[in-house]
Amino acid sequence: MRAQRNAAAQAxxxxxxxxxxxxxxxxxxxxxxQTTIRDIADEAGILSGSLYHHxxxxxxxxxxxxxxxxxxxxARSVAIVEQGDRxxxxxxQLIRESFATINAAPDAVALYQNEKSFVxxxxxxxxxAKLSRDIEKLxxxxxxxxxxxxxxxxxxxxxxxxxxxxxxxxxxxxxYRLGGRFSHHAVAEQYLSLLHGGMLKN
Amino acid sequence: MRAQRNAAAQAxxxxxxxxxxxxxxxxxxxxxxQTTIRDIADEAGILSGSLYHHxxxxxxxxxxxxxxxxxxxxARSVAIVEQGDRxxxxxxQLIRESFATINAAPDAVALYQNEKSFVxxxxxxxxxAKLSRDIEKLxxxxxxxxxxxxxxxxxxxxxxxxxxxxxxxxxxxxxYRLGGRFSHHAVAEQYLSLLHGGMLKN
Amino acid sequence: MRAQRNAAAQAxxxxxxxxxxxxxxxxxxxxxxQTTIRDIADEAGILSGSLYHHxxxxxxxxxxxxxxxxxxxxARSVAIVEQGDRxxxxxxQLIRESFATINAAPDAVALYQNEKSFVxxxxxxxxxAKLSRDIEKLxxxxxxxxxxxxxxxxxxxxxxxxxxxxxxxxxxxxxYRLGGRFSHHAVAEQYLSLLHGGMLKN
Amino acid sequence: MRAQRNAAAQAxxxxxxxxxxxxxxxxxxxxxxQTTIRDIADEAGILSGSLYHHxxxxxxxxxxxxxxxxxxxxARSVAIVEQGDRxxxxxxQLIRESFATINAAPDAVALYQNEKSFVxxxxxxxxxAKLSRDIEKLxxxxxxxxxxxxxxxxxxxxxxxxxxxxxxxxxxxxxYRLGGRFSHHAVAEQYLSLLHGGMLKN
DNA sequence: AATGAATGAGTGTTCATTCAT
DNA sequence: CATGAATGAACACTCATTCAT
Numbered sequence: 001m002r003a004q005r006n007a008a009a010q011a012x013x014x015x016x017x018x019x020x021x022x023x024x025x026x027x028x029x030x031x032x033x034q035t036t037i038r039d040i041a042d043e044a045g046i047l048s049g050s051l052y053h054h055x056x057x058x059x060x061x062x063x064x065x066x067x068x069x070x071x072x073x074x075a076r077s078v079a080i081v082e083q084g085d086r087x088x089x090x091x092x093q094l095i096r097e098s099f100a101t102i103n104a105a106p107d108a109v110a111l112y113q114n115e116k117s118f119v120x121x122x123x124x125x126x127x128x129a130k131l132s133r134d135i136e137k138l139x140x141x142x143x144x145x146x147x148x149x150x151x152x153x154x155x156x157x158x159x160x161x162x163x164x165x166x167x168x169x170x171x172x173x174x175x176y177r178l179g180g181r182f183s184h185h186a187v188a189e190q191y192l193s194l195l196h197g198g199m200l201k202n
Numbered sequence: 203m204r205a206q207r208n209a210a211a212q213a214x215x216x217x218x219x220x221x222x223x224x225x226x227x228x229x230x231x232x233x234x235x236q237t238t239i240r241d242i243a244d245e246a247g248i249l250s251g252s253l254y255h256h257x258x259x260x261x262x263x264x265x266x267x268x269x270x271x272x273x274x275x276x277a278r279s280v281a282i283v284e285q286g287d288r289x290x291x292x293x294x295q296l297i298r299e300s301f302a303t304i305n306a307a308p309d310a311v312a313l314y315q316n317e318k319s320f321v322x323x324x325x326x327x328x329x330x331a332k333l334s335r336d337i338e339k340l341x342x343x344x345x346x347x348x349x350x351x352x353x354x355x356x357x358x359x360x361x362x363x364x365x366x367x368x369x370x371x372x373x374x375x376x377x378y379r380l381g382g383r384f385s386h387h388a389v390a391e392q393y394l395s396l397l398h399g400g401m402l403k404n
Numbered sequence: 405m406r407a408q409r410n411a412a413a414q415a416x417x418x419x420x421x422x423x424x425x426x427x428x429x430x431x432x433x434x435x436x437x438q439t440t441i442r443d444i445a446d447e448a449g450i451l452s453g454s455l456y457h458h459x460x461x462x463x464x465x466x467x468x469x470x471x472x473x474x475x476x477x478x479a480r481s482v483a484i485v486e487q488g489d490r491x492x493x494x495x496x497q498l499i500r501e502s503f504a505t506i507n508a509a510p511d512a513v514a515l516y517q518n519e520k521s522f523v524x525x526x527x528x529x530x531x532x533a534k535l536s537r538d539i540e541k542l543x544x545x546x547x548x549x550x551x552x553x554x555x556x557x558x559x560x561x562x563x564x565x566x567x568x569x570x571x572x573x574x575x576x577x578x579x580y581r582l583g584g585r586f587s588h589h590a591v592a593e594q595y596l597s598l599l600h601g602g603m604l605k606n
Numbered sequence: 607m608r609a610q611r612n613a614a615a616q617a618x619x620x621x622x623x624x625x626x627x628x629x630x631x632x633x634x635x636x637x638x639x640q641t642t643i644r645d646i647a648d649e650a651g652i653l654s655g656s657l658y659h660h661x662x663x664x665x666x667x668x669x670x671x672x673x674x675x676x677x678x679x680x681a682r683s684v685a686i687v688e689q690g691d692r693x694x695x696x697x698x699q700l701i702r703e704s705f706a707t708i709n710a711a712p713d714a715v716a717l718y719q720n721e722k723s724f725v726x727x728x729x730x731x732x733x734x735a736k737l738s739r740d741i742e743k744l745x746x747x748x749x750x751x752x753x754x755x756x757x758x759x760x761x762x763x764x765x766x767x768x769x770x771x772x773x774x775x776x777x778x779x780x781x782y783r784l785g786g787r788f789s790h791h792a793v794a795e796q797y798l799s800l801l802h803g804g805m806l807k808n
Numbered sequence: 809a810a811t812g813a814a815t816g817a818g819t820g821t822t823c824a825t826t827c828a829t
Numbered sequence: 830c831a832t833g834a835a836t837g838a839a840c841a842c843t844c845a846t847t848c849a850t
Contacts (some may be wrong), residue, residue, distance in 0.1 A: 015834075031320070034235055037820060049822075050835050058820065088402070117376070118233070153403050160384065160392045161401065163377060164370050171369035174319070182362070190362045198400030199363065200290070201355050217809085239845060251847075252810045260845065419813080435724070438639055441841060453843075454814050462841065492806070521780070522637070557807050564788070564796045565805065567781060568774050575773035578723070586766070594766045602804030603767065604694070605759050621830085643824060655826075656831050664824065 016054045019044055023061045028107035032062055032115050062115065063125060069108035070131035073101060077138050087146030094139060095195075096188045098169045102176055103184035109173045139166070165195065218256050221246055225263045230309035234264055234317050264317065265327060271310035272333035275303060279340050289348030296341060297397075298390045300371045304378055305386035311375045341368065367397065420458045423448055427465045432511035436466055436519050466519065467529060473512035474535035477505060481542050491550030498543060499599075500592045502573045506580055507588035513577045543570070569599065622660050625650055629667045634713035638668055638721050668721065669731060675714040676737035679707060683744050693752030700745060701801075702794045704775045708782055709790035715779045745772070771801065 022043050026035040037058050041048040055061050080093045102109050116132070119125040139162050146152035168191065176187060224245050228237040239260050243250040257263050282295045304311050318334070321327040341364050348354040370393065378389060426447050430439045441462055445452040459465050484497045506513050520536070523529040543566050550556035572595065580591060628649050632641040643664050647654040661667050686699045708715050722738070725731040745768055752758035774797065782793060 013833090031233075031235070033233070034320075036818080038818090046834085047836060048820080049837075052821065052823095053834060118236075150403060152401055153399070156396055156401070157384075157392055160389065161396060163374075164393060164396060167373035167376070168366050168370045171373055172365075174369070175365060182359075187362065190359055191366060194358055194363065194366060194400070195396075196400050196402050197355070198396070198398050199354055199358070200398050201352060238843080240843095248809085249811060250845085251812075254846070255809060417812090435637075435639070437637070438724075440839080442839095450813085451815060452841085453816075456842065456844095457813060522640075554807060556805055557803070560800055560805070561788075561796055564793065565800065567778075568797060568800060571777035571780070572770050572774045575777055576769075578773070579769060586763075591766065594763055595770060598762055598767065598770060598804070599800075600804050600806050601759070602800070602802050603758055603762070604802050605756060642822080644822095652830085653832060654824085655833080658825070659830060 013054065019051065019054055020061060020064060024065045024107045024111060027062060027065065028110040028114070032058075032111075032118065059122070059124070062111075062119070065108060065111055066115070066119070066125070066128055067131075069105065069112055070128065070135075074131055074135055074138075076101075077135055081138055081142065086151065087142050087149055088151040090142050091139075091146060092192055094142065095165070095169060095192060096185075099172065099184045099188040099191075102170070102173045103178065106173055106176070106178070109170065113170055113173060136162070136166075215256070221253065221256055222263060222266060226267045226309045226313060229264060229267065229317070230312040234260075234313075234320065261324070261326070264313075264321070267310060267313060268317070268321070268327070268330055269333075271307065271314055272330065272337075276333055276337055276340075278303075279337055283340055283344065288353065289344050289351055290353040292344050293341075293348060294394055296344065297367070297371060297394060298387075301374065301386045301390040301393075304372075304375045305380070308375055308378070308380070311372065315372055315375060338364070338368075417458065423455065423458055424465060424468060428469045428511045428515060431466060431469065432514035432518070436462075436515075436522065463526070463528070466515075466523070469512060469515055470519070470523070470529070470532055471535075473509065473516055474532065474539075478535055478539055478542075480505075481539055485542055485546065490555065491546050491553055492555040494546050495543075495550060496596055498546065499569070499573060499596060500589075503576065503588045503592040503595075506574070506577045507582070510577055510580070510582070513574065517574055517577060540566070540570075619660070625657065625660055626667060626670060630671045630713045630717060633668060633671065633721070634716040638664075638717075638724070665728070665730070668717075668725070671714060671717060672721070672725070672731070672734055673737075675711065675718055676734065676741075680737055680741055680744075682707075683741055687744055687748065692757065693748050693755055694757040696748050697745075697752060698798055700748065701771070701775060701798060702791075705778065705790045705794040705797075708776075708779045709784070712779055712782070712784070715776065719776055719779060742768070742772075 019040070023035075023040045026039055026043070029035075030039070036048075037051055038048040040061075041051050044051075055064075076097055077094060080097060081090055083090070083093075085093070116128060119128050140158060143152060143158050143162055147154050147158070172187060176182075176184065182190070221242065225237070225242045228241055228245070231237075232241070238250075239253055240250040242263075243253050246253075257266075278299055279296060282299060283292055285292070285295075287295070318330060321330050342360060345354060345360050345364055349356050349360070374389065378384075378386065384392070423444065427439070427444045430443055430447070433439075434443070440452075441455055442452045444465075445455050448455075459468075480501055481498060484501060485494055487494070487497075489497070520532060523532050544562060547556060547562050547566055551558045551562070576591065580586075580588065586594070625646065629641070629646045632645055632649070635641075636645070642654075643657055644654040646667075647657050650657075661670075682703055683700060686703060687696055689696070689699075691699070722734060725734050746764060749758060749764050749768055753760045753764070778793065782788075782790065788796070
């Protein structure tokens with residue numbers, strides 16, 4: 001109701017970053033709604049009320065985590081596309097980058113996967129839909145270029161193809177475990193191989 | 203908790219089925235934890251306390267919905283496998299059946315997708331992991347047979363391949379809309395085509 | 405956020421009336437903001453959460469109390485004006501009625517006096533300003549008629565006169581005590597005598 | 607609590623006076639309990655904790671504001687009474703002084719009006735009741751003298767008359783606006799005219 | 809089969825105050 | 830003089846659940 005006015009709510013604080021990391025992990029693990037402000041505070045070793053010295057609300061913590069994640073992902077995706085490689089190579093790199101992101105920041109990815117639908121209708125979270133759309137446009141552009149360049153099949157619907165790829169890649173966060181049997185590189189290469197050539201023996 | 207049943211909680215009741223359908227839709231839309239017993243009661247036109255005449259708890263409603271869904275899915279999957287077709291054909295049919303299930307019971311699918319991780323650690327819900335495993339074994343068996351029969355590539359990891367397929371198929375529930383641009387048949391065929399031959403032009 | 409949907413929130417309940425009376429007294433004594441939901445629940449002998457079975461919010465309790473008070477006061481005022489007596493007589497009766505109201509429902513009067521300014525800017529409480537204005541119009545009309553009829557002095561500003569009278573009358577609630585030295589009739593007659601003839605000996 | 611003073615909390619500080627003015631206005635506008643220490647600090651451009659360098663507590667700010675107001679008012683009232691004019695003239699001057707005070711320090715007046723009942727039972731605020739009583743004695747003395755001198759009517763109760771006057775005068779703070787249609791002089795004269803001669807045409 | 813009243817534990821949030829720096 | 834981090838108690842409100850009727 002009253003505007004945010006906390007000096008501590010500035011980006012700079014190290015403590016703030018610590019708390020956000022804790023929140024991110026808990027949100028990712030338990031779900032945003034199921035995580036209580038007391039859970040986060042407990043893990044940080046402070047009282048729940050003290051969190052409000054750093055963040056104006058629980059929702060703000062979610063928002064910050066999502067924004068950081070999406071802006072980083074978009075920036076890295078843009079950088080890949082702007083390198084100017086051939087579409088097929090660009091798509092492969094986007095996919096590899098996605099698996100690398102899952103490996104580097106599984107909590108943020110899981111958070112995004114789990115909460116994006118809840119967050120869609122929440123005021124103040126419009127940026128989620130917007131950044132998601134920006135990223136989507138990037139991918140769709142690459143796929144279209146690849147079709148035009150004769151690299152990709154044209155008998156498949158562009159949007160469906162994009163969604164199949166996107167869903168497969170990001171779903172990985174649900175079962176990929178750090179230090180598991182496969183490195184994120186291996187998982188990426190396996191998926192790329194399947195995507196390129198299909199499952200059938202020829 | 204789940205085992206106990208009121209007299210009125212017998213399987214036969216039509217009212218009971220009505221209430222479960224309402225609960226299923228709300229759980230699927232809002233999430234289990236975010237749905238209140240009052241949301242359900244409101245839509246049913248009764249008071250929240252009255253739900254306890256039909257179900258012993260909110261969790262019991264979730265359990266029943268999940269059980270019904272998973273048992274049906276397993277039964278249909280077993281039936282497909284038992285037809286004795288060649289593995290490639292069986293796999294295609296399993297995939298088609300999945301898309302058909304998404305089309306026929308999107309709430310149950312979404313419910314399962316959203317709550318399976320929460321439910322994993324909840325006592326009384328062991329059947330979820332068990333039935334999921336049964337279905338997984340079925341799919342893995344088909345894939346292995348296909349490899350042995352020389353129909354599928356053998357340079358891909360079986361488990362990874364299974365997970366890629368499973369995730370892609372079930373994720374569809376997040377964006378597939380009844381009466382949208384594509385019928386569930388069309389979506390299935392597009393995915394099968396991509397899965398069979400890959401994305402690259404040859 | 406969700407609409408009111410409580411069957412118990414109907415006007416009819418006796419328990420509801422009891423709770424509202426308790427709330428009214430506490431709001432009047434301590435102030436609305438200083439009264440906690442637990443204060444009210446404690447006096448009613450229930451837990452604080454149980455109040456929400458009867459009222460959707462603390463503000464709703466305030467709103468109901470104010471509405472009941474203002475609508476009753478307006479109705480009684482209209483009835484007095486419509487009797488068609490001469491303005492001087494009507495004004496006297498309005499004043500007597502005000503003192504009677506203070507005597508009969510001191511809590512409601514004090515509540516209104518204390519909270520009307522807070523409530524002025526609160527969404528959902530527009531009716532307070534509206535009913536207050538309706539009552540004001542009634543009084544102003546009577547004073548103007550009395551001036552036109554040659555009963556009241558015309559060298560005094562109408563609006564100031566109204567406010568002087570209104571403030572004096574309602575302020576009484578701050579010190580008038582049931583069973584004190586003066587009955588409300590006596591207080592009314594003393595004020596009327598002062599208002600009619602002034603303070604100076606002639 | 608109030609007695610204790612930091613070194614910096616000496617009377618002389620200009621910053622202190624600034625802060626107190628801000629607090630006074632906010633207390634008057636929003637109410638003491640509804641004003642947070644942060645509201646005050648925000649307007650002053652410092653952090654809430656820093657206020658405690660100047661004042662030992664929020665209550666102490668209220669206490670200081672009230673004391674300053676009441677002591678000033680009492681002093682000015684005593685000065686008027688001690689001039690030795692005839693009671694009728696003294697009463698008029700007391701009333702004029704009251705309206706002038708409302709004009710000069712509306713925040714302090716509003717503060718006193720709003721918080722005097724809350725403050726009545728608060729330890730450390732006994733001076734409020736005492737100074738109020740001192741002022742009341744002054745007014746009652748003037749009225750009694752006027753009756754004895756044959757200037758005022760004797761058929762009205764002294765205490766009731768005093769309260770009627772006091773309430774009317776101070777209530778003005780609720781609607782009198784600086785730069786409004788009437789100067790405080792005009793309002794005073796209108797009220798004196800009504801009080802002297804009454805409302806009826808003779 | 810349903811109501812209506814209540815419980816009790818918990819949820820996000822607020823806020824005066826303290827204190828090391 | 831002020832900051833920034835924290836406390837601890839309180840607050841309005843939510844919700845699954847119980848139970849007498």
